[in-house]
Amino acid sequence: MPDPAPAPVTLTGELSAADVGAIAARACVRVAPAALERVQRNREVLEGILSTGTPVYGISTGFGALVSNIVAPDFQRHLQVNLLRSHAAGTGPELPDDIVRGAIAIRANGLLLGHSGVRPVIVERLVALLNSGYVPVVPRIGSLGASGDLAPSAHAFLPLLGEGHVRDRDGTVITGAQALHQLDLEPLELDSKEGLALINGTHFMSAIGALLEVRVRGLLDAIDLVAAATIDALRGALPAFEERVHRLRPLAGQGASAANIRAALHGSSRIAQPGSARLQDAYSLRCAAQVHGAAREALRFFSELVRGDLNAVTDNPLVFDDPPEVISAGNFHGQALALAFDTLRLALADLGSISERRTFRLLSPSLNGRLPAFLTTDAGTSSGYMVVQYTAAALVAELRALAHPVSVDSIPTSDNQEDHVSMGMTAALMAVDATDRLERVVAAELLCACQALDCDPGTPGNPVRELHQTVRRLVPALTQDRPPADDLAAVLPVLRGGTAAAIMAAAPPA
Numbered sequence: 001m002p003d004p005a006p007a008p009v010t011l012t013g014e015l016s017a018a019d020v021g022a023i024a025a026r027a028c029v030r031v032a033p034a035a036l037e038r039v040q041r042n043r044e045v046l047e048g049i050l051s052t053g054t055p056v057y058g059i060s061t062g063f064g065a066l067v068s069n070i071v072a073p074d075f076q077r078h079l080q081v082n083l084l085r086s087h088a089a090g091t092g093p094e095l096p097d098d099i100v101r102g103a104i105a106i107r108a109n110g111l112l113l114g115h116s117g118v119r120p121v122i123v124e125r126l127v128a129l130l131n132s133g134y135v136p137v138v139p140r141i142g143s144l145g146a147s148g149d150l151a152p153s154a155h156a157f158l159p160l161l162g163e164g165h166v167r168d169r170d171g172t173v174i175t176g177a178q179a180l181h182q183l184d185l186e187p188l189e190l191d192s193k194e195g196l197a198l199i200n201g202t203h204f205m206s207a208i209g210a211l212l213e214v215r216v217r218g219l220l221d222a223i224d225l226v227a228a229a230t231i232d233a234l235r236g237a238l239p240a241f242e243e244r245v246h247r248l249r250p251l252a253g254q255g256a257s258a259a260n261i262r263a264a265l266h267g268s269s270r271i272a273q274p275g276s277a278r279l280q281d282a283y284s285l286r287c288a289a290q291v292h293g294a295a296r297e298a299l300r301f302f303s304e305l306v307r308g309d310l311n312a313v314t315d316n317p318l319v320f321d322d323p324p325e326v327i328s329a330g331n332f333h334g335q336a337l338a339l340a341f342d343t344l345r346l347a348l349a350d351l352g353s354i355s356e357r358r359t360f361r362l363l364s365p366s367l368n369g370r371l372p373a374f375l376t377t378d379a380g381t382s383s384g385y386m387v388v389q390y391t392a393a394a395l396v397a398e399l400r401a402l403a404h405p406v407s408v409d410s411i412p413t414s415d416n417q418e419d420h421v422s423m424g425m426t427a428a429l430m431a432v433d434a435t436d437r438l439e440r441v442v443a444a445e446l447l448c449a450c451q452a453l454d455c456d457p458g459t460p461g462n463p464v465r466e467l468h469q470t471v472r473r474l475v476p477a478l479t480q481d482r483p484p485a486d487d488l489a490a491v492l493p494v495l496r497g498g499t500a501a502a503i504m505a506a507a508p509p510a
Contacts (some may be wrong), residue, residue, distance in 0.1 A: 011029060011030065011108055013035050013112040015310045021211060040120050058079075081366065084198070084199065091184070102208075103153070108126040111126075111509075116319065135167050154199050201331075202312075208428040209309070220257075221505060225451060225467055229468070230359075233371070234368065235369065240281070256293065258293070265353070265460075284357040351390075352398075361391050365379075371456055391488070399441070
């Protein structure tokens with residue numbers, strides 16, 4: 001049976017990462033009437049200012065370096081249409097549907113804060129698009145993260161005008177005009193400021209950030225559990241994870257990972273207890289809480305910056321009601337998000353590095369204690385999971401390349417009017433790719449840890465045992481060589497689908 005549809009989400013001007021995730025997963029969207037009233041009042045303020053003939057950027061002027069070019073009143077509506085058409089300059093593969101839907105929802109939510117000068121119909125049409133079943137076709141490449149996500153946004157919102165392209169629920173591409181016809185809607189006629197308000201903002205970067213926050217948070221719990229399975233399989237020492245140890249270095253992330261590993265090992269008869277001959281383990285085991293905890297601190301920083309943009313007005317210019325004024329500013333600049341994504345990718349790369357080291361230790365006969373070489377009982381004739389570690393190493397090399405910071409790589413645009421840009425969308429897309437690589441590295445460790453538990457029987461910790469049973473329902477124990485690629489593909493959903501994280505979350509504290 002298909003998963004039930006998420007509960008409807010009402011847009012009020014305050015949005016959480018979980019809300020974005022639900023809308024991305026095709027939850028129905030509603031709008032709070034009070035928020036629409038706020039939009040209407042702000043529009044009336046803008047119209048009052050325009051009636052005085054006051055010059056306003058992007059309404060009576062051109063864009064970017066064309067700010068000095070005056071646009072006559074008769075052409076100001078056409079200016080907004082031309083903006084969407086001219087800025088739809090993206091290229092490359094399409095962005096996934098969940099990112100596009102998340103971005104549309106964040107843009108609608110920002111408009112509801114009532115400082116963008118648009119008519120309520122703009123928000124209503126965005127919500128209609130989200131609820132229609134159609135998703136705009138948006139190329140992946142083209143945003144510099146300032147002035148916001150211009151190119152992807154232009155592609156996303158052209159269908160409101162009956163232009164561009166969308167995909168239906170079956171994946172078929174049709175024109176924006178065909179989609180409007182099937183929805184019995186007339187093409188939207190943009191008024192002053194509205195094209196600019198649609199595309200000038202950080203909503204695509206923010207959408208990726210919100211979706212990654214949820215995804216990485218679950219992965220952090222999963223990697224704690226997988227590390228515990230490795231420690232269990234290698235009969236590692238428990239004292240390094242005692243609560244009193246981690247109270248002496250009061251970092252919340254470190255304490256959380258140590259608590260997870262303790263809980264995951266609870267009930268194990270395999271683990272070296274205090275007073276045993278096993279005094280300490282290699283760093284990849286003994287320092288798992290410190291390394292995983294550092295990644296949790298990076299995620300905390302990342303999440304704080306993402307949440308700020310989920311509920312921000314990031315277009316330009318801004319319309320203020322009291323006193324009535326239009327101010328040109330720079331909230332569209334994505335530097336905070338770019339820095340957040342750069343930081344997250346550094347953490348993801350290091351998580352991959354320590355996970356690969358644990359996989360190496362499980363497989364290597366010089367390091368894995370009483371386990372058989374490469375986790376096969378027929379070493380020499382068989383290679384077991386030897387090359388699984390090669391794959392993990394290749395993925396770590398990619399993670400390290402993806403950790404290169406791009407928030408310092410500004411390339412000026414628009415005749416140097418836009419002389420410092422964030423490259424935040426590049427940083428965001430690299431973070432998506434890095435998360436994918438890390439999930440695969442951890443899948444390699446998970447596969448090998450479960451095989452190691454079979455090679456050296458004993459009673460593992462209760463959550464580790466549940467994780468092992470989950471994997472064994474998908475992949476049988478390795479008794480003779482077979483292509484490990486199939487095994488890796490089979491266990492990946494345990495991490496990506498949230499099963500491992502749910503096991504960890506349900507474990508009682510130890």
